[in-house]
Amino acid sequence: MMYTNGKTTNNNSPIRQPEPPANGGSGVVPGGPRGGQRLRLNPNVEHKPDNYEDLQLEFSPLLFSALERYLPPSLLGVKRDTKLNYMTDILLRYSSGSERLRLHKHREYRQKIISNYKPLHCDLYNMNGSSFFVPSFLKAITENTEESFRSIMTEPSPEIFTFEILQPRICAKLVEEVENFEKWVHETRFRIMRPNTMNKYGAVLDDFGLESMLDKLMDDFIRPISKIFFSEVGGATLDSHHGFVVEYGTDRDIDLGFHVDDSEVTLNICLGKQFTGGELFFRGVRCEKHVNTETQSEEPMDYVHIPGRAVLHRGRHRHGARATTGGHRINLLLWCRSSVFRELRKYQKDFSSWCAECHHEKKERQLKAIMTTKLELLRREGDAS
Structure with a gap:
């Protein structure tokens, strides 16, 4: 089955396909x-x-x-x-001038929110690692080695990592803060920007004051992990982020289409609440050129959300979310980006170190070259005899 091109947006790149089956220095x-x-x-x-x-x-x-x-x-x-x-x-x-104008308007938009919205839990806005994170995660970050990170992780599929991260009370506070913000939006009839073009519900956390907290989360806690496990896609040079929450349920978004993220590394944390369904499905890592190619037999993987637990993966790992069939699911997403990697990527033609299709094509070229060489040697031996 071939995927057809979807519309690329500023925040993500959807890929249209039928719903996958449930089993499926210096x-x-x-x-x-x-x-x-x-x-x-x-x-x-x-x-x-x-x-x-x-x-x-x-x-x-x-x-x-x-x-x-x-x-x-x-x-x-x-x-x-x-x-x-x-x-x-x-x-x-x-x-460009248009980009600077856009940034100026967005900054005014954020300032208007921050000047009028009163936070419910002020302690969320200044991260305290010991109160935010579970002890096992803090210990691994402090030791800062591949061994310490792997000791708290499971890797259900190559380079998809899951681990416990947030304290239950922090999950609850984040949910309450989002609900408080949405209440303020409703009462003031303030028109907010949604996280991306694929989600009609949810909120951009950076827009109402949590940008510094999320920047610290990326710098001090996610970048050390990404430096080890995602170095070939800029994991060591993550320098900006897009942080938001998405909401799923019968009266909210139901599911999420097959897509790739506008990020080098994505952190996805389930905050709660009670829900059924909503599993993530993954279908292999692809560069922009190969985003719509077939899924290989070893690539499909499903992930079931657990409150307080995170899944960390490449932004270019094709994925989607199945329908949340009951309850209310809220997830925090942190799209981590590297301006250095994005600049260097403009001049690269071979992404075989991380794109499965590029790797397959490179291997095919190598095999073809070997076969051509063998045939030439056999021809020469025949001529010599």
Whole structure:
């Protein structure tokens, strides 16, 4: 069965297909502004960037803090204003006027929400690892080794990892915070942006004040894991995110079509509540060129959500969600992205290190080359005799 192309959106890339059966360092990159200095290829993880949140900026303050880790060594110790000018020059050269206008309007939209919405659980907005996470997850992060991460994980299919992560009370508080926000939206008749074009319910957590908390979740807790298990797709250089919740149930979204995420690495945490159905189904990792190719026999995998438990996978891992047949399911999604990987990907033609179809094509070419060589040797032997 071949998949047909779906419409690509800013937030995800849906793939149309019938519902599957139930069983089924160093270095530099171009772009330094005036003066010829260039950004590092990999972030300086030891460097603690300045905070830019007290400034009225054209771009997100978190973007400047993330980008600062890529500055040349000679700029790390200069005044904040000097770094700010340097990074602004880069961002202005790489963003169009329409993109800057969009960012400006979105920043105004967020500021309007944050200025008027009163949080229910203020402790959620400043992450405290010991109260947020289960002890096993914290211990693994502290040890920061492949062995420690694997000790808390199961890997039901290659490079799909599941593990316990959030304390039950944090799951409950996040659900209550989302419900409180939705209540405020309803009472004020404020028109909010939904997480993506495929979900009619849910909310973008970054938009009502949780951006810093989610940025810390990515930087301090997900990037160390991704650096080990997803290095070939920018796992070590994750520097931005899109954080949101989705809601499923008989009076909300029912299911989610087959698609890929606009991310390098996706963290999906089930927050609750009581529900039936809603399983994720996975169908193999593909690059953009091969996103609609057939699923190989070893690739199908189903995952059943458990509150407090996470599933971590590549954004390019094709997946969808079956119908939630009862109750109410809420999931937190963190799409983690790497600007360095995305820039380098523009110049790559071979993705065989992670795309299953590219790997298959490369193997076929190698086998063909070997066979051609053998036939040529046999022909020469025949001529010699």
